[in-house]
Amino acid sequence: MIDKYNEELKADCKKCFGLCCTALYFSASEGFPEDKEAGRPCLNLQSDFSCIVHKSLRDKGLKGCTAYDCLGAGQKVAQVTFEGQSWSDNTKYADKMFEAFIIMRQLHEMLWYLTEVFKLNKDQDKKSIELLIEETEKRTLLKADELLKLDIEAHRNKVNLVLKNTSELIRTKSGNNSRKKKRVDYFGANLKKANLRGADLRGALLIAANMRGADLSYADLIGADMRDADISGANLEKSIFVTQAQINTTKGDSNTRLPKRITRPSYWAK
Numbered sequence: 001m002i003d004k005y006n007e008e009l010k011a012d013c014k015k016c017f018g019l020c021c022t023a024l025y026f027s028a029s030e031g032f033p034e035d036k037e038a039g040r041p042c043l044n045l046q047s048d049f050s051c052i053v054h055k056s057l058r059d060k061g062l063k064g065c066t067a068y069d070c071l072g073a074g075q076k077v078a079q080v081t082f083e084g085q086s087w088s089d090n091t092k093y094a095d096k097m098f099e100a101f102i103i104m105r106q107l108h109e110m111l112w113y114l115t116e117v118f119k120l121n122k123d124q125d126k127k128s129i130e131l132l133i134e135e136t137e138k139r140t141l142l143k144a145d146e147l148l149k150l151d152i153e154a155h156r157n158k159v160n161l162v163l164k165n166t167s168e169l170i171r172t173k174s175g176n177n178s179r180k181k182k183r184v185d186y187f188g189a190n191l192k193k194a195n196l197r198g199a200d201l202r203g204a205l206l207i208a209a210n211m212r213g214a215d216l217s218y219a220d221l222i223g224a225d226m227r228d229a230d231i232s233g234a235n236l237e238k239s240i241f242v243t244q245a246q247i248n249t250t251k252g253d254s255n256t257r258l259p260k261r262i263t264r265p266s267y268w269a270k
Contacts, residue, residue, distance in 0.1 A: 005115045006261075009072045009108055016074035017086040018042075018049035023098035031064030039098055047088075058267055063227070069245040071112050073104040081144050100144050106152055107140050110159045113222070113241060116261075117166045120240060132162060163241065167202070167220040170240050174198025174218040202241075226250050232269065236262075 021042040026032035033044055033053075044052045051057075057065045077100050078084065087094040114133045118126055136159070139150060174197040186201075186209045193213040201216075203223040213233040222241035227249040236242060237257040247262050253269040 005111060008076075009112050009115070011070050011072055012075045013050075015079055016049065016070075017078045017088070017097075018045045018051075019074045019077060019098065019101040020068055020070050021045045021049075021051065022087070023101045026064060031062055031067070033060075033062060033065070039095065049086075063249065067227075067245050067248045069243065069248070070101075070105055071108040073101060073108040076108065076140055077101045077104050080141065081147065096144055096148065100147050103147055103150060103152055104140060106156065107136060110156065111136050111140070112243070113163055114159060116241060117162055120166055120170055129162065132159065163222065167200070167222070167240065171198040171200065171218050171220060221246065231256050 018041065022040070022045065023038060025036065025038040026042075027035045033042055036042060042051075046052055051065075053060060053062070077097060078086070081100055081104070082093065082097055085093060087097045111133065114129065114136060118129050118133065121129060136155070139147070139155065142150070184203065185205050187205045188208045189206075189210070191209055191211045191214050193215075194211070195215055196211075196219050197215050197217045199216070199219040201219050201221050201224050204221075204225070206224050206226045206229045208228045209226075209230070211229055211231045211234050214231070214235070216234060216236045217238040219236075219239050220241055221236075221239055224242075224246065226246045228251060229249075230251045232251065232253040233255040234252070235257045237259060239259060242259060242262065244262055247258065248265055250265075251268070252265070254264075256264070256268070258264060
């Protein structure tokens with residue numbers, strides 16, 4: 001059952017209607033092409049929903065674009081929720097579609113984390129996790145009007161409890177006695193070759209941190225801001241809840257060890 005999500009939770013821009021480039025607010029200071037309000041198409045979005053500068057995003061310094069990952073929410077809204085009807089063909093659906101995309105992105109994020117939980121909990125009964133995954137997926141298949149009425153926070157709280165409990169279980173395996181020490185601000189910190197095994201780095205600010213050669217085995221990186229962090233030679237192979245979007249914002253090299261589910265960025269140092 002879980003294997004099917006390997007593809008479903010990957011963005012397929014060819015089946016989308018440029019929703020991330022239209023529905024979302026973004027700013028130039030965060031690595032996007034311009035300051036743009038939610039609901040207005042990006043200046044680089046073409047009529048066929050492709051990006052005119054897609055092949056040169058990093059050359060243009062558009063790190064916000066290269067880091068963003070809808071986790072397959074774009075094509076789900078475009079092809080399932082709205083059955084192939086684009087916002088540009090029928091503008092009366094535009095606002096509803098954009099709002100649906102924001103909700104779907106949250107549900108797909110929950111699905112991504114829950115499938116990670118399923119794989120991590122090797123020694124426990126997986127039935128309750130499987131049921132929560134099915135419950136979450138059913139919400140992604142709702143009609144647009146039902147989707148917009150969802151109490152997304154209530155469902156997120158249920159998912160977050162599972163994630164927290166799994167984090168505690170996995171980090172206990174690290175054997176690091178300092179794992180319970182919680183620190184949030186590592187902005188620009190020197191963590192070169194640091195022992196971060198089992199560290200609670202949930203929501204941590206790791207912006208521009210020097211993490212070269214650090215050991216992050218069993219460290220929980222959910223929601224950590226890793227923009228421009230240098231993880232060259234670092235060991236993240238057994239890190240938990242680290243996403244492709246997070247890794248896309250970092251600096252790394254061929255010696256960086258990553259979880260199997262993560263693709264090594266092509267622009268990293270060799």
